[in-house]
Amino acid sequence: MDKIITTDKNLNDELFSDLIDICKENLYKIAFSYLKNEQNSLDAVSETIYKAYKNIDKLKNREFFNTWIIKILINSCKTVLKNNKVIYIEEYDKTKKDNLDILETDFKLSINIDLYNAIDKLNDKFKSIIILKYLEDMTIIQISEVLNLPEGTVKVYLRRALGVLKIELGEECV
Amino acid sequence: MTTKNQYGFEQIKISDKLDEVIKKAIERAKKEKKRKLIKLTSTKLIESNILVLKSK
Numbered sequence: 001m002d003k004i005i006t007t008d009k010n011l012n013d014e015l016f017s018d019l020i021d022i023c024k025e026n027l028y029k030i031a032f033s034y035l036k037n038e039q040n041s042l043d044a045v046s047e048t049i050y051k052a053y054k055n056i057d058k059l060k061n062r063e064f065f066n067t068w069i070i071k072i073l074i075n076s077c078k079t080v081l082k083n084n085k086v087i088y089i090e091e092y093d094k095t096k097k098d099n100l101d102i103l104e105t106d107f108k109l110s111i112n113i114d115l116y117n118a119i120d121k122l123n124d125k126f127k128s129i130i131i132l133k134y135l136e137d138m139t140i141i142q143i144s145e146v147l148n149l150p151e152g153t154v155k156v157y158l159r160r161a162l163g164v165l166k167i168e169l170g171e172e173c174v
Numbered sequence: 175m176t177t178k179n180q181y182g183f184e185q186i187k188i189s190d191k192l193d194e195v196i197k198k199a200i201e202r203a204k205k206e207k208k209r210k211l212i213k214l215t216s217t218k219l220i221e222s223n224i225l226v227l228k229s230k
Contacts, residue, residue: 020196024193025192029183033186042191045195046195046196046198048199049200050203050206051203053199053200115181115182116182116183117182134181135183
């Protein structure tokens, strides 16, 4: 994908379609992880592509197309959730003091864990981080770029989210 | 964009309507961009005509 992006400065329609073709399935999977509903996920993807096409000129560095479009998608998913009046419990934030000195490897999970079903128990921001980390395989730095959060905050949220999942799934699974 | 570990996310089946939805979204965006361009061009044209008339 990087090749396609860097070889053409004027992102034409065909190129845009090619880029979408590469990432469409992942966009749908992210949306579905959030919304757990076919129609809502399609709505979110549709809105994302509409916004991306309209604002493609605003993307300064096309190497970041993937990160950029995922950012739009997450916002679209949040809008869909808001419109559907899904309420999240924000109590998860009130956990004990976090240690910021955490390595990326500390977030490795057991392969058999069913995160897909468990993430429903999480609030909006924790869900975003878990999806980006374990569905998209993004690094902490990439997640912080997508969600506009400092790296330290991403680490804290990730740790808290895993803490919640530990309770939901049982200590031995996570 | 491949994922090593699935963690249950492999349960997500891609909708048959995805391609159609994407096509429609691009068409909608194209129309909107075209509409904006026409609006902008016609506004500029009207403004320039007004200026010409005023100068006369």
